Amino acid sequence: MTEREIKELHEDEIDLYELLLVLKKRLKLIIAVFVFGVVAAAVLSFLMPNIYQARTTMLVDSSLTQALLNNLQQYQFKGENKFSFIIPLQERDNQQVNNMALAILNGLEFKKKVLNRIKAIYGNTEEILNLERSLGNKKSLFESKVDRETQAIVVLSEHKDKKLAEDILKAALEEFEKELDKVSQNYQKMFGQGYEKSDKNSIFILNVVEQPTSLEKPVKPKRKLIIAVSGVTFLILGVFSAFVIEWWSRVKSTQ
Incomplete structure (x- = not known):
């Protein structure tokens, strides 16, 4: 293995480690976005009338x-x-x-x-x-x-x-x-x-x-499904927001 390949391998490892550091650093933001999405979806689903x-x-x-x-x-x-x-x-x-x-x-x-x-x-x-x-x-x-x-x-x-x-x-x-x-x-x-x-x-x-x-039970809205889908969606949104904010903070520090 050449010196260049070893350097690229280490760079890849450092990038992966940095990603984990970003997630750890912005963990509160990710949790906040996730909780907000789940709570909002739960409130809206229970406000919907039963069909x-x-x-x-x-x-x-x-x-x-x-x-x-x-x-x-x-x-x-x-x-x-x-x-x-x-x-x-x-x-x-x-x-x-x-x-x-x-x-x-x-x-x-x-x-x-x-x-x-x-x-x-x-x-x-x-x-x-x-x-x-x-x-x-x-x-x-x-x-x-x-x-x-x-x-x-x-x-x-x-x-x-x-x-x-x-x-x-x-x-x-x-x-x-x-x-x-x-x-x-x-x-x-x-x-x-x-x-x-x-x-x-x-x-x-x-x-x-x-x-x-x-039927005795309503068929709509499917509240559990709405909450589950919203939880996954806002979790992904939270992770994406964490990387965007970290990127923007580094751009500002570089300037």
Whole structure:
């Protein structure tokens, strides 16, 4: 090993030792920044309102049969007027039916109808007005999704008021059942059959697997996670601040 390599090796060792000295010298600053960040995060997280989640689970079945499809094909080829539309078949997976259900649930007009039901119960309170202002957001009022394992439709509503979250889902279920009846009527007209409001003649049938229920504990804010992330962030910030202050003090001393 040459003399130059030995010198560079010693310089590296001295730099590492100096870093440890800087951390020791500025230890109080690092601890102060860390404690400040943790305390601030804890205070802010406990000032945040608790958000409760209500959920309901449902299945939408299609009673379209091969006989009805044959009638439709015969009806299509009679006369000059022809039409086409997507038919969700029982032989296939339930994806098309679920897509239709999600399209209804996520529609703006549908959410307006649900909100009008909630208004009739709660009136024009500040909370209801806030919901009305955020109606254009995707997750406003409630959020709908399909469970990949069960293929059931899960509807979630998050709100500060646990009862309000449940009432929103109850109103959504009632309106959704009406919308399914309307869609069934349209399909019945396509098939050229008379429509009677009964479960037997309804093409799309709503099965509520889980009635609207809410969790006892709030789902937001996740205070422990907020405090933990803030602690790590402010610890890194404290170490960075220690090196910056040490560098600046050396620059001033050199000048």
